[in-house]
Amino acid sequence: MTVSDYVGFRQPGENEMKAVLDNAESQEEVCDLLHAAPFQNILPRVHVKEGERLDAKMKRLEAKYTALHLVPLIERLGTPQQIAIAREGDLLTKERLCCGLSMFEVILTRVRGYLDDPIWRGPLPSNGVMHVDECVEFHRLWSAMQFVYCIPVGAHEFTVEQCFGDGLNWAGCMIIMLLGQQRRYDILDFSYHLLKVQKHDGKDEIIKSVTLKKMVDRIRKFQIVNDEIFAILNKYLKSGDGENMPVEHVRCFQPPIHQSLASN
Template identity: 75%
Template sequence: MKIPETSVGVEENYTLPPQSGMNSSLSRDQLIDIPIDHKRSRYPFSIVWTPIPFLTWILPFIGHMGIATSNGVIRDFAGPYVVAEDNMAFGRPTKYWQLKSHLARGGVTGWDNAVREASEVYKTRMHFRTMCQLLGYQGIAVVMEELLKIVKSLVQGNILQFTKTLMEAMPKVCKLPRYDYGSPGVLGYYHAQLNDIVQYPDARTELFHSFREFGNTILFCLLMEQALSQEEVCDLLHAAPFQNILPRPHCKDGEKPETKQKRLEVKYSSLQIVPSVEKLGTPKQSMIAREGDLLTRERLCCGLSIFEVVLSRLRSFLDDPIWMGPAPTNGVMNVDECTEFHRLWSALQFVYCIPVGGTEFTVE
């Protein structure tokens, strides 16, 4: 639809063909048309989608979504109690669906108000906790097992090859510069020592992206375990009255806590699942009730840690000698020699902190 030109400051109404659920008379600001800008990630009145590393590879129909305001700024549920603005949690969108702004209730203003209100609501909600509820124990185990398979191929593939190549480019010895060089002198010293690493063409793209995927896996497993622990604690609190687990009662002067505790147990005895099932149910139902009661009581008493198991599995992937480096020449530790991986990691951190030039590519 072509909108006629008007003078500045004059608002005109335009009549559209009548459709169900919309007003036939709309003002100019309700027909605002801002073009899509892919370079700046501006998608006005759009729902955007981007893949989640690893998870989308396993389940292609799962991804991360966001919604854009009238000026194209994207807002997305980036994590627990966090709604990001103009910085999607998993990178720039790869798909978008632009909606018709004039169909929104209240036009442009109504659209922006709805996005803002939704953002305020999601700032009070958890993210990984919802995923734990959806997946359950078996689903979480399947997802983490698949993630570990992908990380194993990544660590023993691209990252290992990059590490071997860059370790050869590292200086054999890099001594600590004198403090009286000053900041510019120290920066120039390290820049000269690590010139081959800085000039490596794939460092800011493929290598950093591989490390990002590796780090995202570790953070994902850690956050999933934290959310799962919160779910288990809530389950135990909810199940406590049905398992004869009662809080210690408050006692006034002269009252005996044992007497008051027994009184509470008698009062809530009808809520206990196991005695009720044993009294009214079949032997098989009684056995299931006892096993369920035991499992619920012991859930947090086993000392198991998903994250600890994940870290142990990740450590088992680092079986190449390049990760440990040769034995120190002095028999104790390397001081100035750059033969261990942590020296290369420090060099990569140095490269990462160097501002990107106008003609350089990055992982973003």
């Protein structure tokens, strides 16, 4: 892959990051809407004691905040242009609060439509369960790319995250998640396998000019970033599916039988 390929692959991931930031900003907007509520005639429900009337207390509260209601005030004192702007702003604010618009879910749904192609999944597995040795699914390609990313660089070289940030991770994890290959990726990833083996035997050797300990440290950092991205994606994908989530079908398989026993 050339540098231009990496840049192109990074861009979908950066779009996802922007969408996440947009959702984070929407939480700040909720606080702004709460502060702006009296100016839009959105009043909290008051506590009513026994024997009191709710409508009477609400009328007194509305009368108290009438001078703050912005749209009628501008309609009375403003120019036609100011009136139009005030009405549009009031409508937009109320609609945004009611709908809970999320750019992130829209982008994920659109990208999922783009991935509706057999080239991302490969043919049906010969064993009827899953591809193990074959490299026909996208998560295998991403595993090979990530293995190369995790190789430590020289003293005067730049790491892939210094050149491209986390956009590559976001793009790869997003495609894996939308294709439903996350579990197979976690099990069969080359880098994660190396991390597990090194954690078990604790070796620290230099193999083909690559320090094993440094590479394992980089793999662990990538694993933490990937897990955080998967958690965010999983949250929004589940909330977006709602009640339309398909029923998960579970199949039971017999354990493998040794050839000597099978012949008998």
